[in-house]
Amino acid sequence: NLVVLGGNAVGGIAGIVRGKVDIDGLSSNVSVTSTRAISAYNYSIYNSIPSGYENSENLTDVYYAGSVIGVIDAYSTSNPAGQIRALNATTYSKVRNISALGNISLVGDTVGVAIGFVGENVYLENVQASTSGEIYAEQYAGGVVGENRGIIENVIFVSENDDVFNRTSSVMAGIVGLNLGGLVKNASTDASIISSSLNSVVGGIVGRNINGVVVESTFNGKAFGKYVGGIVGSDYSKQTLKNKTSGMSAVA
DSSP: OOEEEESSEEESSEEEEESSOEEEEEEEOOEEEEOOOOOSSOTHHHHOOOTTSTTOOOOSSOOEEESSEEEEESOEESSTTOOOEEOOTTOOEEEEEEEEEESOOEEEEEEESSEEEEOTTEEEEEEEEEESSOEEEEEEEESSEEEESSEEEEEEEEESSTTSBOTTOSEEESSEEEEESOEEEEEEEOOEEEOOOTTOEEESSEEEEESOEEEEEEEOSEEESSEEESSEEEEEOSSOEEEEOOSOEEEO
């Protein structure tokens, strides 16, 4: 398989996509490795978590990996250092009919088999992801998306073996590693998600949910770790969880 190596935002097709876009019909089987690089661009604008929540420290340089796209964000930056993200009211990105299938391996801080980061005002629909490779993340690993702040609908992840997720990863989930204010709807997976990390968080659909919503989603796999949920591993939210979990096994 082709392997793409890079810095803070790496994708098999595109590293970073910004602004108003309409993307339809991308497919990739590319393995991706992203590494923390010294950069003038401050990537903490992406992965800083609001104060008062677990792991809320600001990270100077985070790094995203996805077999299709590393980072897709409707926001544009208003200065070279990227300290301010400005959103035009007419800026709205649509991404649909995406597939990431094959012997795909991913390495990074936050990784998704299809996309590393989905920003606010991004609508992602109709995504299929499956891999027989290995997914390793220092922070968040998702079978489809590493970190979501937008809308994800009609997505599926198929696990081809019990060791797709590296067992030392901290937060893992069958669909989204971190759901930060985002919506996940009609997602399904049969993944086996197993962690041996001391303080691991494992969710069937979402690993860590912060002010996000997860609805109409199904987990039919196995989940093992310290903090485990059939739908969400850890939830810091007053939002809605309405789901179905059938044939599920979850062990803490």
